[in-house]
Structure formats: structure tokens, C-alpha cells
Amino acid sequence: MSYPEMPQRPWSQRHHVRAIVWTLVLIILLALSSWATGADFGMFLANLDQFTVLLVQMAHPAWDYLSVIIQPLYETIQMAILGTTIGAAFAIPFSILAAHNLVSNKYLRGLIRFVLDLVRTLPDLLLAAIFVAVFGIGSTAGVVTLAIFSFGMVSKLFYEVIETIDMGPLEAMKSVGASKITIIWYAVLPQVLNQFVSYFLYTLEINVRASTVLGYLGAGGIGVYLQRSLDQFNYSATAMIILATLVVVMVIDGVSNHLRRVLL
Amino acid sequence: MQATASQSDPIISFRHVNKIYNNGTVGLKDINFDIPRGQFLVVVGLSGAGKSTLLRTINRMHEISSGEVLVDNESVSAYKGKSLRQLRRKIGMIFQNFNLVKRSTVEKNVLSGLVSYYPTWKCVLGLFSADDRKRAFQALTRVSLTKKIFARADELSGGQQQRVAIARALMQEPKIILADEPIASLDPRTTKAVMDTLQRLNREDGITVIVNLHSVELAQQYADRIVGLRAGELVYDEDIANVTTEALDHVYQTDSEV
Incomplete structure (x- = not known):
């Protein structure tokens, strides 16, 4: 039995012309943008040894510094939990009003989405600067900042989840004669709850990291100590703070994974 | 004839019901018939013939364009808010996807x-x-x-x-149960269990049951009366005693074959 001869691959495919062209284009674009912004790769390479020095210093975390930062780290976690919870609580009604499968009035939906876009546009550092000015230095400013920041982010994540639900149960509840709130409670929430929890924890994780930076502006928490250690060139302390934050983030991630499995 | 029986005490009446969708598609065309209390009615027809639409005009899950749907001798069009929810309360609904x-x-x-x-x-x-x-x-x-x-x-x-x-x-x-293709996603054995349950509710509780079905055999097996829809029009309406398979096949002809 004879097989038909296998067709030859065209020349361009044999020599990977497309891949090579795309790679070249990307390199040229990178070079152009670095030239346009004035980023100096030469300086990056020349000063690389500075970076190594820093890394070496950071490779020796000041373990005893842990006793100093445990209290502010605790405060950071509290700020993050409080801020995320307040933000997420406000996000639930807004995300319901922004979901196109629940609200057919496109003007109301457009208005809500505009507000959410506006909130997401405000950088968290700007919010922190404003609220430090309003509430003074301390964790209140941090909590309010995180609440608004999470509200914007969580609302978008939530309404995108709502828009993917199965509409069948909603039709059934409507046919039973249920009111709007009852329909949402019985047919929408059970379908989205586990993803809500998962996104809540993801936001909490982001907020723990964000609050370290907010401390720079005097919004309380571990950030104050991060800034102090960097100002004093005390890199072993900086390393300790980063390690401690990593542990917190990992714990949240673990809890999140576990809950997602249990709730699924 | 059916008409004399219906006039005695219809639980649902369709009076010149038209439904035209926003894109111009005709959903229902001048539907006129009564459903007597306690009947087991099966609606047959091709996909897209308007069976689901017809069913959903009864509990106002779909709005009609003109005409009137009466439930317990009251037009359903006037209901809104609480009174609409109370109408829906007395009408149970079963869906293809449960x-x-x-x-x-x-x-x-x-x-x-x-x-x-x-x-x-x-x-x-x-x-x-x-x-x-x-x-x-x-x-x-x-x-x-x-x-x-x-x-x-x-x-x-x-x-x-x-x-x-x-x-x-x-x-x-409920006084009425509407079932929209209740067995379309089920196997033959579970189909029987579900249809038997509906039949029991009809006979024991006197609930008026209206079922949309694809299957002519099932329709003949369970119905008191069969109505057929084609392209939004009522083209068939017979008590089970007068139903013949040949006449039913007519419902399933496409327009080009008529």
C-alpha cells in the first residue's frame, strides 16, 4: 500500500518567518520607546553592582526586628480587613445595579458604571493623601482609602460575575410571583456567592500590599516602618518587613484557596 | 363540539391575541380559544412556532401586542406590581431546563x-x-x-x-400549571415519571395543565385535547377523541409543503 506524498511546507513556514519578524518588531519597538522616554540601559548595566550590594544587605533579614513590626503589621491587616469589608459591602448593591442582565434601564446602569469608572480612576495614593489631610495621620485615613479603592475594584469584578449567571432560576422565581429583592436573594446570590468570597479575599490580599505603600503617606500600618527603614538605609530591616508581608499574603492566599474549594 | 364545553367555564381565554416582536417577527397571530377548567391541554408544533410564547402570555412572562388573555374571566394585561405577582402565584410553571x-x-x-x-x-x-x-x-x-x-x-x-x-x-x-417542554432534556423513563406526575396533579387536584410538547405520541397519550401551532397561528384544535395522527402531521408541515 502506498501513501500519497506528504506536501512540502511552504518556504516561509519552514524558516519561521513570522516568528522572526514579530520578534524583530518587538525589539525595535522596545528600543524606540526606551529612546523616546530617555531610559538609559547603559546606566542600568553600569550600576548593576549597586543593586547587588543592596541585595546582599537584604539577604540578611534582621530577624529580631520582627518584634518591632508585629504590632504595625497587625494594624495593617486590620486596616485591610476593615477597608475591604466596607468597600465590598457597598459594592454589592452597586454591582447589582450595574449588571445588564438585572437592570434593563440602560441610563441607570450607565450612571452607575460611570460612578464606578470614576472611583477606579482615582489612584489610591491620591486618595490616601486626601484622607490624611482630612482625618490626620493614622489608620482612619488608611481604612477610608482602602474602602474606596476596594469598592471600585470589587464592584467591577462583582458585576462581571453577575453577568455570567444562569438566568433560568430568575425566570422561575419571577413566574412564582417573587418580588425583585426576593428574586435577587433566592436566584442571584446563591449563584455568585462563592466567586464573591473569592474576589473579596483577592482584594484583601491586594489591600495588604497596598497598605504598606499607603503608610508612606502617613495612613498608618506597616508602611511607616518600611519608609523609616529605607530612609535609614537599614536594608536588613526592609527585608524583614517584606518577608513578614509575604507570609501574610501567603496565608490569605491559602485561606482563599481553601474557601473556594469548600464553597464550590 | 369543543366550543360548547369551553363556554361553560373557561379558566383561560385567548381573544384575538397577537404578538409581534420588536424586530418585526410575528410570534402569535390572532389566537382565539378557551381552555376549560381542569383540562389537560397539550400544545404541539415545530420549534419557533410560538408554543413557548403562547404559554408565557398566560402568566405575563411575555407581553402581547394586541388582543386579550383572560384568566378566571379577568384580563391579565391590567395587572401590575402586587396584583401581577398574585396572578403568577396561582399559575405554576415548569421549564425545560428545570x-x-x-x-x-x-x-x-x-x-x-x-x-x-x-x-x-x-x-x-x-x-x-x-x-x-x-x-x-x-x-x-x-x-x-x-x-x-x-x-x-x-x-x-x-x-x-x-x-x-x-x-x-x-x-x-396553583389552579393552573404551565409546562414548557418539561421532558425535552430527559430520557424516556424519566419522561414517563414526569408526565405521570403532571397527569396525577390534573386528575387528583383538578389543576388545569397546559404542556408544550414536541412528541405527538406523548401528546396523544396524555392529553384531553390537543392544539397545534404553526408560525404563530392556531392550525389545529381537537378533543383527544377526534385526534388522528394524519391530521396532527399536518401541524408539522412547513409552509412550503402546505
Whole structure:
């Protein structure tokens, strides 16, 4: 039995012309943008040894510094939990009003989405600067900042989840004669709850990291100590703070994974 | 003739009902007929013939463009808000895809049939009376699913889910049950269980049952009366005694064949 001869691959495919062209284009674009912004790769390479020095210093975390930062780290976690919870609580009604499968009035939906876009546009550092000015230095400013920041982010994540639900149960509840709130409670929430929890924890994780930076502006928490250690060139302390934050983030991630499995 | 029987006490009447969708598609065209109390009516027709639309005009899940749908001799078009919810309460509905909340328990799904009898805050808090919880159990007894009461809905097979959906409808204490292709996603054995359940509710409780079906054989087996829709028009209407397979086949002809 004879097989038909296998067709030859065209020349361009044999020599990977497309891949090579795309790679070249990307390199040229990178070079152009670095030239346009004035980023100096030469300086990056020349000063690389500075970076190594820093890394070496950071490779020796000041373990005893842990006793100093445990209290502010605790405060950071509290700020993050409080801020995320307040933000997420406000996000639930807004995300319901922004979901196109629940609200057919496109003007109301457009208005809500505009507000959410506006909130997401405000950088968290700007919010922190404003609220430090309003509430003074301390964790209140941090909590309010995180609440608004999470509200914007969580609302978008939530309404995108709502828009993917199965509409069948909603039709059934409507046919039973249920009111709007009852329909949402019985047919929408059970379908989205586990993803809500998962996104809540993801936001909490982001907020723990964000609050370290907010401390720079005097919004309380571990950030104050991060800034102090960097100002004093005390890199072993900086390393300790980063390690401690990593542990917190990992714990949240673990809890999140576990809950997602249990709730699924 | 059917007409004399219907005039005595129709529970549902269609009077020159037209439905034209926003894009110009004709959904229903001058539908005129009465459904007497306690009838087991089967609606047959091709996909897209308007069966689902017809069913949903009865409980106002779909609005009509002109004409009138009367339930208990009252036009349903006038209802809104609370009165519309009260209309829907007396009409149970069963769907092709069961439409249970899959992540909730069977008990919660069945109890959700009751929500229009409770104020919203009690529904949200799940404050159902002990009597009603007992009724939920009894409803599950009637569809032979008592053992599954605390299982999650998505743990059940398709036929079991449809029976939960029937139990949910029973909680409404409906005068009418609308079933839209209730067996289209089921195998032959579970199909029989579901159709038998509907038949029992019709005979024992006197509930008027209106079922959309693809299958002519099933229609002939269960119906008191068969109506046929083609392209939104009522093209067939006979009591089961007068139904012939040849005449029914006519319903399934496409326009080009007519």
C-alpha cells in the first residue's frame, strides 16, 4: 500500500518567518520607546553592582526586628480587613445595579458604571493623601482609602460575575410571583456567592500590599516602618518587613484557596 | 363540539391575541380559544412556532401586542406590581431546563415556591412557618423525592430535578400549571415519571395543565385535547377523541409543503 506524498511546507513556514519578524518588531519597538522616554540601559548595566550590594544587605533579614513590626503589621491587616469589608459591602448593591442582565434601564446602569469608572480612576495614593489631610495621620485615613479603592475594584469584578449567571432560576422565581429583592436573594446570590468570597479575599490580599505603600503617606500600618527603614538605609530591616508581608499574603492566599474549594 | 364545553367555564381565554416582536417577527397571530377548567391541554408544533410564547402570555412572562388573555374571566394585561405577582402565584410553571437554583438545597428550592405568600423580609431571612416546611415535605412526597430533601439540587438527576421543580410549583397551590417542554432534556423513563406526575396533579387536584410538547405520541397519550401551532397561528384544535395522527402531521408541515 502506498501513501500519497506528504506536501512540502511552504518556504516561509519552514524558516519561521513570522516568528522572526514579530520578534524583530518587538525589539525595535522596545528600543524606540526606551529612546523616546530617555531610559538609559547603559546606566542600568553600569550600576548593576549597586543593586547587588543592596541585595546582599537584604539577604540578611534582621530577624529580631520582627518584634518591632508585629504590632504595625497587625494594624495593617486590620486596616485591610476593615477597608475591604466596607468597600465590598457597598459594592454589592452597586454591582447589582450595574449588571445588564438585572437592570434593563440602560441610563441607570450607565450612571452607575460611570460612578464606578470614576472611583477606579482615582489612584489610591491620591486618595490616601486626601484622607490624611482630612482625618490626620493614622489608620482612619488608611481604612477610608482602602474602602474606596476596594469598592471600585470589587464592584467591577462583582458585576462581571453577575453577568455570567444562569438566568433560568430568575425566570422561575419571577413566574412564582417573587418580588425583585426576593428574586435577587433566592436566584442571584446563591449563584455568585462563592466567586464573591473569592474576589473579596483577592482584594484583601491586594489591600495588604497596598497598605504598606499607603503608610508612606502617613495612613498608618506597616508602611511607616518600611519608609523609616529605607530612609535609614537599614536594608536588613526592609527585608524583614517584606518577608513578614509575604507570609501574610501567603496565608490569605491559602485561606482563599481553601474557601473556594469548600464553597464550590 | 369543543366550543360548547369551553363556554361553560373557561379558566383561560385567548381573544384575538397577537404578538409581534420588536424586530418585526410575528410570534402569535390572532389566537382565539378557551381552555376549560381542569383540562389537560397539550400544545404541539415545530420549534419557533410560538408554543413557548403562547404559554408565557398566560402568566405575563411575555407581553402581547394586541388582543386579550383572560384568566378566571379577568384580563391579565391590567395587572401590575402586587396584583401581577398574585396572578403568577396561582399559575405554576415548569421549564425545560428545570430552572432550580443548583447550589441551594432541594428544600430551599421547594420553599421558594411560597415566597409570594410572605413579605420580602421574611423571605430574605428564610422565616417560613413550621406548617409550610411540613407542606414542602408533603409536596416532595407527592413527587416521591422525600429522601433528597436536604441534598443540593445539582446532586440530583435531570428527572429528579424536574420533579423538584413540580414540587416547587405545587407550593404555590396553583389552579393552573404551565409546562414548557418539561421532558425535552430527559430520557424516556424519566419522561414517563414526569408526565405521570403532571397527569396525577390534573386528575387528583383538578389543576388545569397546559404542556408544550414536541412528541405527538406523548401528546396523544396524555392529553384531553390537543392544539397545534404553526408560525404563530392556531392550525389545529381537537378533543383527544377526534385526534388522528394524519391530521396532527399536518401541524408539522412547513409552509412550503402546505
